[in-house]
Amino acid sequence: GENVEQHPSTLSVQEGDSAVIKCTYSDSASNYFPWYKQELGKRPQLIIDIRSNVGEKKDQRIAVTLNKTAKHFSLHITETQPEDSAVYFCADRTDTGRRALTFGSGTRLQVQP
Amino acid sequence: DSGVTQTPKHLITATGQRVTLRCSPRSGDLSVYWYQQSLDQGLQFLIHYYNGEERAKGNILERFSAQQFPDLHSELNLSSLELGDSALYFCASSVGRQGLGGYTFGSGTRLTVV
Numbered sequence: 001g002e003n004v005e006q007h008p009s010t011l012s013v014q015e016g017d018s019a020v021i022k023c024t025y026s027d028s029a030s031n032y033f034p035w036y037k038q039e040l041g042k043r044p045q046l047i048i049d050i051r052s053n054v055g056e057k058k059d060q061r062i063a064v065t066l067n068k069t070a071k072h073f074s075l076h077i078t079e080t081q082p083e084d085s086a087v088y089f090c091a092d093r094t095d096t097g098r099r100a101l102t103f104g105s106g107t108r109l110q111v112q113p
Numbered sequence: 114d115s116g117v118t119q120t121p122k123h124l125i126t127a128t129g130q131r132v133t134l135r136c137s138p139r140s141g142d143l144s145v146y147w148y149q150q151s152l153d154q155g156l157q158f159l160i161h162y163y164n165g166e167e168r169a170k171g172n173i174l175e176r177f178s179a180q181q182f183p184d185l186h187s188e189l190n191l192s193s194l195e196l197g198d199s200a201l202y203f204c205a206s207s208v209g210r211q212g213l214g215g216y217t218f219g220s221g222t223r224l225t226v227v
Contacts, residue, residue, distance in 0.1 A: 034215045043115060043203065044156065046215040089155065093213070098169035100146055101216065103156040 002027055002097070006090050006104030014112050019077045021107045023090035026071065032093040033066060033073045034101065039086045047088075048075070080111045116140060117206050117219035125225045131192040134222045138185055138206030144168075145187040146216060147179060150201040162187055194226045 005024045013019050034049035050057045050064045066073040091101040116139035147159040158171030162181035181187040205216035
C-alpha cells in the first residue's frame with residue numbers, strides 16, 4: 001500500500017502480560033498483511049501473516065486480527081517473555097501500484113522480567 | 114541462515130564513491146527486493162526484480178541502480194555517495210512475483226559513508 005501507520009512506537013510490558021501493536025493502512029486494495037520481528041542487529045523475520053479474506057489467525061502465543069472495514073490490523077502477543085523483546089514491523093501489500101510490501105515505522109517492545 | 118546471502122556484510126567508503134552490494138536469493142525464489150533501513154528507521158522499499166525483470170520502483174534515488182542477472186542474483190549499485198546514504202541495506206526474496214507468503218530477508222549490508 002501507500003502508507004502504513006504503526007502505533008505505539010515503543011511499548012514496555014511486564015513478563016507474562018499481553019502486548020498489542022496496531023497498524024492502519026490506507027489502500028483498500030491491500031490484500032496481505034505480514035508482521036516481522038527484528039532483533040537488534042539482525043534481519044527482519046516473518047512471524048505471522050494474514051490475507052484479506054481472513055479475520056483472525058493464531059500461532060501459539062501470537063495472533064493477528066484484521067478489520068477491513070476500518071482498515072486496521074493488530075498483532076497480539078500473550079504471555080510475553082523477555083525473548084519477545086525486539087522491534088516489530090507491520091506491513092501491507094496491495095494488488096495495485098508497486099505491489100511490494102510497505103512497512104510501518106516499527107514498535108520497539110521491551111518485556112521486563 | 115535464511116538462505117538469502119548478502120555481501121559484503123560491512124562496507125566503509127568515502128563520499129563521492131561508488132559501491133556495489135550483492136544479493137543471492139533463496140534457492141527457488143525468483144523475486145528479489147531491496148530495502149534501505151536507516152538508523153532507528155523503518156524499511157524503505159527501493160526496487161523489486163522478478164526473474165530478471167524490474168517490476169516496481171520505490172523511493173530509489175537516481176544515483177542508485179540495480180539489476181538481476183540470469184542466475185537470479187542481484188546487485189544494487191550506489192554512486193556519488195553522500196553521508197546520508199549510510200544505512201543498512203537489506204535484500205529479500207520470495208518465490209513468486211506477488212510476494213504473498215512473505216519475504217525472506219538476508220542479513221543485510223551495513224554501509225557507512227565517511
